[in-house]
């Protein structure tokens with residue numbers, strides 16, 4: 001009998017940590033594992049805000065899949081469909097022809113996508129905050145707004161360049177805003193014509209609270225901290241329009257801006273709804289307590305794309321890295337148990353708290369009901385993530401980035417031209433070249 005084929009869809013927290021745990025647990029020849037993900041690396045998302053702020057080198061917050069998952073096949077491609085009756089997945093490398101990959105067991109860890117809303121004008125200029133590309137873009141964009149503000153002679157243009165809007169009060173929106181505000185406050189010290197009071201940072205959240213992934217108190221506390229830092233936090237407020245870069249809020253206020261970061265809610269990756277299986281109102285696959293797709297043989301799911309029951313507190317587990325990491329480990333153990341014909345164990349995880357970094361020496365944490373803020377919270381958050389980021393190589397690189405940041409001033413140069421590498425040569429050719 002040939003070894004069972006395990007196909008992992010997604011190379012994020014679930015995909016990566018499941019594959020890593022399988023690598024450690026599976027005996028030689030016990031199963032053949034293939035992982036499919038559009039990127040050749042796993043993104044350690046909690047570090048993206050620091051990559052945007054320039055405290056961490058962007059390459060250091062991603063883990064190359066093939067470096068760690070040796071002896072496994074990693075396909076840099078997307079799964080565009082699954083025929084579970086025939087046990088085949090349709091795999092399509094970027095811009096290449098699709099083909100079928102057979103499997104015996106499938107793990108679906110495709111994560112989430114930003115929930116877009118039909119707000120007029122939003123599509124034209126809002127940017128998300130989920131990928132390294134977006135983090136680098138935002139860093140360059142924010143710094144280039146400072147350059148515009150310093151160099152223009154038009155006060156309205158300056159005001160608009162120095163207004164930064166963030167929509168969504170989850171980890172991504174709050175941490176990105178706090179880190180970028182910290183970066184800009186540091187950077188303007190070198191500018192002659194920008195004062196701290198001219199920068200405006202706005203956070204808009206439709207719900208009455210932010211950081212709902214953490215304890216309620218931590219969210220309230222963070223609002224207090226952000227407001228003390230001069231950030232305008234609008235709760236129970238929505239963005240109703242964004243036409244021409246004028247952001248209109250449901251409370252009647254509006255502001256012109258060049259920057260609108262959209263992290264307002266997530267829903268599961270659309271692959272979930274293309275499957276003939278039950279999903280919830282956020283398009284998440286319904287998982288059982290063993291991390292199997294409910295009622296489906298040989299299909300497993302966890303993370304942001306799955307509604308995983310919280311057997312300790314009741315309800316559904318929140319979409320956090322902390323949960324995804326533990327779910328992946330349990331999922332791998334159950335998968336190995338199934339291959340060996342052993343009993344499965346349910347996923348049980350008692351979350352001890354939450355952590356958020358809010359800029360250099362600033363943070364908020366809620367640990368076993370205790371609220372911690374400022375330097376201690378920042379230190380705890382950093383230590384926790386340094387412990388959690390996989391591979392010794394990444395840990396050392398991150399620690400070195402932080403050490404350098406302790407001794408040297410923040411590097412506040414913008415390299416926005418990286419995003420338009422052909423501009424210079426196109427200019428050299430002149431306008432005629434474009435006409436053909």
Ligand SMILES: Cc1cc2nc3c(=O)[nH]c(=O)nc-3n(C[C@H](O)[C@H](O)[C@H](O)COP(=O)(O)OP(=O)(O)OC[C@H]3O[C@@H](n4cnc5c(N)ncnc54)[C@H](O)[C@@H]3O)c2cc1C
Pocket residue numbers: 009010011012013014015036037038039045046047048049077078079080109110111112129130171172173175269271302303304305319320321322323324355356
């Ligand atoms: C900026 C930011 C900061 C965060 N900070 C924190 C924090 O401080 N603490 C915390 O606990 N949580 C934090 N989170 C949340 C945490 O990162 C997520 O909960 C976690 O990444 C979920 O893991 P996942 O594997 O389900 O999804 P992901 O890690 O997003 O992985 C999904 C993977 O699936 C791939 N994929 C998607 N579609 C397909 C397809 N069709 N075929 C193949 N592959 C596919 C994607 O490319 C990706 O590799 C943060 C999130 C963000 C965006």
